[in-house]
Each structure stands twice: as C-alpha cells, then as structure tokens.
Amino acid sequence: MSTTLTGAPVSPGRAAGVVVTMPAPVPEPPEATTGPSEADDAVSRLGAASRAVQDRLDALAAQATGTAADVLAVTAAMAADPTLASDAERRVRESGATPERAVWDAANALAAQLEPLGPPLSERARDVRDVRDRIVAELTGVRPPGVPSPGHPFVLVAEDLAPADTATLDPEAVVAIVTSGGGPTSHTAILARALGIPAVVAAKGADDLAEGETVVVDGGAGIVLRDPSDAEVEAARSAVRVEREFDGHGRTADGHRVELLANVADPAAAQAAVAAHAEGVGLFRTEFCFLGRDVEPSVEEQVTAYRGVLAAFGGRKVVVRTLDAGADKPLPFVTADDEPNPALGVRGLRTAVAHPEVLDRQLRAIAEAAEAEQADVWVMAPMVATTDEARAFVAACERHGLTRAGAMIEVPAAALRSRWVFEHATFGSIGTNDLTQYAMAADRMLGDLAALSTSWQPAVLELVRATCEGAQAHGRPVGVCGEAAADAVLAPVLVGLGVRSLSMTPRALADVAAVLAEVTFVRCRELAQVVLAQPDADAARSAVRRELADVLHPLGL
Incomplete structure (x- = not known):
C-alpha cells in the first residue's frame, strides 16, 4: 500500500x-596545522583554489540565463569574497591552519553571522557553506558538490x-x-x-x-x-505535461483582460520572455549591472544595459524596478555592512535617503534608455512603506520626465494604507515573497516554517485585497510580480481580488493563461471570497483545487 x-x-x-x-557532503578537514615556513605556500594554494571555483561558477553563469545566471554569479562572487578570503588567510598565518581547515572555519564563522539576521540575508549562509565545500574539495582533491548523474531519469x-x-x-x-x-x-x-x-x-x-x-x-x-x-x-x-503555448493575450473565459507579463533580469532573459510571448515585462530587475561591483556603474553603462532589455519589447510595457540594494544584495556604495538586521534595514528605496545621487543617476539612465527605445516604460521603487516615500519617489521620477511612477507593495504597512500611497503612485506591483515573509514573520528558507511561507495564507491575500481596494479608489492598476503570480491555481484568486496583471517566469505563462481562459471573471471573484473565508493556507489551497477540479484535471495541473 x-x-x-x-x-x-x-x-x-x-x-x-x-x-x-x-x-554525502564534503568531509570536514582534520584539525591539522602547518609550520610558519609553509604559510606563504598555504595562502597561495588557498587563493588558487578560490579562483578555480570562481572561474568554474562564472563559466556556468555565462551559459545560463535569467535567475539561474544571477544565482551562479552571486555564488561565484562569494568564492572570492574578501571577508571570507581574509579570515581564512588570517587563520593560516596566525594559527598555522591548513588552507582547507582555514577556509572551513572561516566559512562557518561567516555563516553563523548571517543566520541570525533573518531572510533574505540568512539565505546566504547556505551559499557560504556551498562555496566552502567547493573550495575544500578543490584543495583536497575529493569530489566537489554537485547533482549526481546516474545515466537515467530520476527523482532528486x-x-x-x-x-x-x-x-x-x-x-x-x-x-x-x-x-x-x-x-x-x-x-x-x-x-x-x-x-x-x-x-x-x-x-x-x-x-x-x-x-x-x-x-x-x-x-x-x-x-x-x-x-x-x-x-x-x-x-x-x-501524465506528461502538455506543452502549451501562450498566444500573447491574457483573459478570462468571458474576455476580462489580465496582462500576463514576465520577470526578467537581463537582456538574455528578455529574449526568453519574448519567445514565450509575454505581453511585456512586469519586473525588470536592474541589479544585474550593479552586483559584484565596488563602484556604481556610470550613467552611460546603465543606459546601454537597460536598452538591451527595452529593445526587446518595442511598443510594449516594461516595468523597471529601481535598485533593490541591501539585505541579500549588499553594495558597498549604498549599503552598510554592520546592520544588525539587514532584512529590516536600509534596503530598496531607503538607500536613497543617504545616497539620493545614486537614485537620481539611475532615473536619468532609465529616462535616456526609454527615450532611445520604443518600449512603454514604467518605473517602480522597491520597499515603499509610507505615503511620504511614494510622494518623494514620484516627484523624483517626474523630474526626469518619467510619468508612470509606481510603488512595490512588499511592506504590510503600505498594503494597509494603500489608499494614501496611491494618491501619488500611478500603479502598484505586489511583491508577494517579501509581503508574505513580513506578514507571517517567517524565514522562507526554513522547512519548519514552510506552511507559513506561502502566498496562500489568507492573511497575505487579505493584504492583496486591501492593496487593490486602495488603488481602485484612485483608478490605479495593481499587478503581482512575486512568485505567487506563477501559481496557475492561485491566479484566478488574485484576479478576483482585483489584480490586473501577473508577472512571472516565462515558463509559467502558458499554464496561467490556460487556467484563466477556463474561468469567468465572476468565478474569479467567487474564488477570492472562498479563499478569504478559509482558516489557513492549506484549507485555502484545497478549497480552490476542489472548486477548479473541472479545470485543473484536464490541464494536468
């Protein structure tokens, strides 16, 4: 059975x-030591191993696109992180540790510092240990971490x-x-x-x-x-998943329009979104030209980078998110490295308080790129929490001729006070990942908290409803650009709550479109009410799957 x-x-x-x-993970190196005369050679071996790991990950990143490329680039940069490298070298020279033992202990110390800081920075502890294992494997000649290759399809x-x-x-x-x-x-x-x-x-x-x-x-x-x-x-x-294609027009069964957009992080990801027939871009992450740098990219560099994405969507909407620095994306020219809790610290739009010139130059670059291309450019700021922040951001955009200026709704306070936020912001985009973790006070990386860390939580969906109602008072559109938008079963619920666009990984577009095409707008609103009446996330998800069984089963979802 x-x-x-x-x-x-x-x-x-x-x-x-x-x-x-x-x-099995790379084994912990023994507590061996080297003599003082061997220190220079040990440090040299440590540096060579770190560079080899970084080069290998950089090569993989160059072959990847979108989120995968970003993830690999960040991990590669961590292999050469000066904090990790300098601590490991110190342990070699001061304690006589072998290079593998030194990097092991230095990485564990860094991970221990990151874990109490809360998400998303605490997620970097996993990356640090991964880099640790790769460098130790390089130094000791054991098999590095990696997915097995048994020669046949398998469940990992x-x-x-x-x-x-x-x-x-x-x-x-x-x-x-x-x-x-x-x-x-x-x-x-x-x-x-x-x-x-x-x-x-x-x-x-x-x-x-x-x-x-x-x-x-x-x-x-x-x-x-x-x-x-x-x-x-x-x-x-x-039950092989049907390879569906999105026809580029999101709508419900009775013709209610729902824009189906893509999340992109670089020009290569933009091309993938075009190939998937995305109606536009609902989240253009601009960090790709800032990450891994000690100094801010010039306006000219930014213009070139942004044009690579805008050019792919001539005549279509591209929502550009301004720099989302801080927390798990520290940048030395705008963020501090000693915040006690970076997830609740100076991140996103908040970095503009101390460094308004960085935001000003980015807006100038976005405006110049928009002028050079034919895309319909909208601009939004991450981590907006108050009406004053929304007002100041919109004013900054207007100074550069950017008239479609909006706010990301990731902070529960902004959702609850959205009526006042949208007096100024011309549109909103709900980042459900952060909104969920802030609303539920749950680290999204902890398996023990997985039941809390889902956008199916009725409390989170109440915040989505509140955001949409506040925006409707001013006739402002609201979209969702978090991972919730890629959930084809949740999509009708979000539409029923008042969401007008969904932005997701391009691969999810066809499934989301297929479900929406089978339900009317009235049914979407009914599903929203069903969800809000449930006591918890499991009950909410189960209730919608039951209600949509006639739609989901034929679609293989």
Whole structure:
C-alpha cells in the first residue's frame, strides 16, 4: 500500500521515477596545522583554489540565463569574497591552519553571522557553506558538490539544494525534486518552477526516502507517494505535461483582460520572455549591472544595459524596478555592512535617503534608455512603506520626465494604507515573497516554517485585497510580480481580488493563461471570497483545487 508524504507544492506537474539522493557532503578537514615556513605556500594554494571555483561558477553563469545566471554569479562572487578570503588567510598565518581547515572555519564563522539576521540575508549562509565545500574539495582533491548523474531519469531527493546546484539542473534527467527543507520561495522552488520540474519542498519524511526506491511526485498537490502501485506509476508517467503555448493575450473565459507579463533580469532573459510571448515585462530587475561591483556603474553603462532589455519589447510595457540594494544584495556604495538586521534595514528605496545621487543617476539612465527605445516604460521603487516615500519617489521620477511612477507593495504597512500611497503612485506591483515573509514573520528558507511561507495564507491575500481596494479608489492598476503570480491555481484568486496583471517566469505563462481562459471573471471573484473565508493556507489551497477540479484535471495541473 502506498504511503503519502506531504510538503509544500512549489512547481506543478506529476512524475514518477527512482530516487537518487545528493551525495554525502564534503568531509570536514582534520584539525591539522602547518609550520610558519609553509604559510606563504598555504595562502597561495588557498587563493588558487578560490579562483578555480570562481572561474568554474562564472563559466556556468555565462551559459545560463535569467535567475539561474544571477544565482551562479552571486555564488561565484562569494568564492572570492574578501571577508571570507581574509579570515581564512588570517587563520593560516596566525594559527598555522591548513588552507582547507582555514577556509572551513572561516566559512562557518561567516555563516553563523548571517543566520541570525533573518531572510533574505540568512539565505546566504547556505551559499557560504556551498562555496566552502567547493573550495575544500578543490584543495583536497575529493569530489566537489554537485547533482549526481546516474545515466537515467530520476527523482532528486535532498535536505535542500545549494542555489548553484539548482541552477544547473537538467530537466531531461531530473524528472522531479523532493526536499525535506526549504520553503515555497526558496531558490530551489523558484528555479524548479522556472525549469518546469515538478517539485515538493519541506516534505515530512523525505529524509527517509531510500536510494533506488520508486516514488510518484505531484508538485501541484504537494504530495510524494512511496511504494506506489503500477497503476499509479503509469498514471504519473503518462501524465506528461502538455506543452502549451501562450498566444500573447491574457483573459478570462468571458474576455476580462489580465496582462500576463514576465520577470526578467537581463537582456538574455528578455529574449526568453519574448519567445514565450509575454505581453511585456512586469519586473525588470536592474541589479544585474550593479552586483559584484565596488563602484556604481556610470550613467552611460546603465543606459546601454537597460536598452538591451527595452529593445526587446518595442511598443510594449516594461516595468523597471529601481535598485533593490541591501539585505541579500549588499553594495558597498549604498549599503552598510554592520546592520544588525539587514532584512529590516536600509534596503530598496531607503538607500536613497543617504545616497539620493545614486537614485537620481539611475532615473536619468532609465529616462535616456526609454527615450532611445520604443518600449512603454514604467518605473517602480522597491520597499515603499509610507505615503511620504511614494510622494518623494514620484516627484523624483517626474523630474526626469518619467510619468508612470509606481510603488512595490512588499511592506504590510503600505498594503494597509494603500489608499494614501496611491494618491501619488500611478500603479502598484505586489511583491508577494517579501509581503508574505513580513506578514507571517517567517524565514522562507526554513522547512519548519514552510506552511507559513506561502502566498496562500489568507492573511497575505487579505493584504492583496486591501492593496487593490486602495488603488481602485484612485483608478490605479495593481499587478503581482512575486512568485505567487506563477501559481496557475492561485491566479484566478488574485484576479478576483482585483489584480490586473501577473508577472512571472516565462515558463509559467502558458499554464496561467490556460487556467484563466477556463474561468469567468465572476468565478474569479467567487474564488477570492472562498479563499478569504478559509482558516489557513492549506484549507485555502484545497478549497480552490476542489472548486477548479473541472479545470485543473484536464490541464494536468
């Protein structure tokens, strides 16, 4: 008889396969020491290993696009992080530690500093340990971390996946992912969805899954079947996801328009969005030309970078988010490195208080890029919390001739006071990842909190409703650009709450469009009321799946 494991559903689809577990972690080096005369050689070996790891990750990043490229670039930069490198060198010279022991202890110390800081910065602790293992493997000649390659399709099972591993997954080989840790907005979840790999995270009992056993994974329902029957395996294998195409026009069954847009981070991702027939860009992350730099890019550099994205969407909307520095994206020219809690610190628009010139130059660059291209450019600021912040940002945009200036709604205060925010902001975009973690006070990386860290939480959806009602008082449109927008089952609920556009990974466009095309706007509003009447996220998700069973089952969702 089958046994069912339950977890957080993060990437839809059904698959069956044999379990392959991640290899054992790189072993901890012994507490060995070197003599003073060997210090220079040890430091040289340490530097060479760090550069080798960085070069390898940079090469992978160059072959990737979008979120995967960003993740790999950040991990590569961490391999050369001066904080990690200088501490490791100090341990070699002062304590006589071997280079592998020095980097092990230095990385553990850095991770221990990051973990108490709360998300998203605490998520970097996982990256630090991944880099640690890669450098130690390089120094000791053992197998580096990485996804197994057994030579046949398989279900990958792990406690969690390092971002660099997730970013390099091959969907042809990995038919599904199951983790015991992580959460609905972890890198594993985001990248699995972008790759179209069915995934369940924070699955209770996943650590007991044995190498070689056969399981069935339902990423839409959040379940893993152990000891499935032959019929269950065959049903999963025959339920190959239909390769749908989006026709470029999002609407409900009765013709109510819903803009279906793409989240992009660079020109390559913009091309992928065009290929998926996205109606435009709902979130253009501009950090790609700022990250990994000690100094701010010039206006000219920014103009060139932005034009690469705008050129792909001539005549269509592109929503440009201004620099979202701080927390997990520290930049030396706008953020401090000694904040006690960066997730609640100077990040996003707040960096403009001390460094207004950086925002001013970015707006100038956006305006010049918009003038040179044919895209319909809208601009929004991250981490808007008050009416005064919205007013000041809109005024700054107007000084550069940018008349479509909006606010990201990620802070519960902004959602609750949206009527006043939208007196100034001409549109809003709800970042559900941050809105959820701030509303629920839950670290999105902790598997133990996965039930809290989901946009299906009725409390979070109440904040979405409040935002839309505040915007409607002024005739302002509101979209969603967080991971919730890529959930095809949640999409009708968001539309019913008043959301007018959804921006997501390009791969999700066809599924979201297919569901919306099967429901009327009236039914969307009814589903919204059903969700708000539920006591918790599981009840809300289950209620909508029951209500939409006639739609979801034929679509394989």
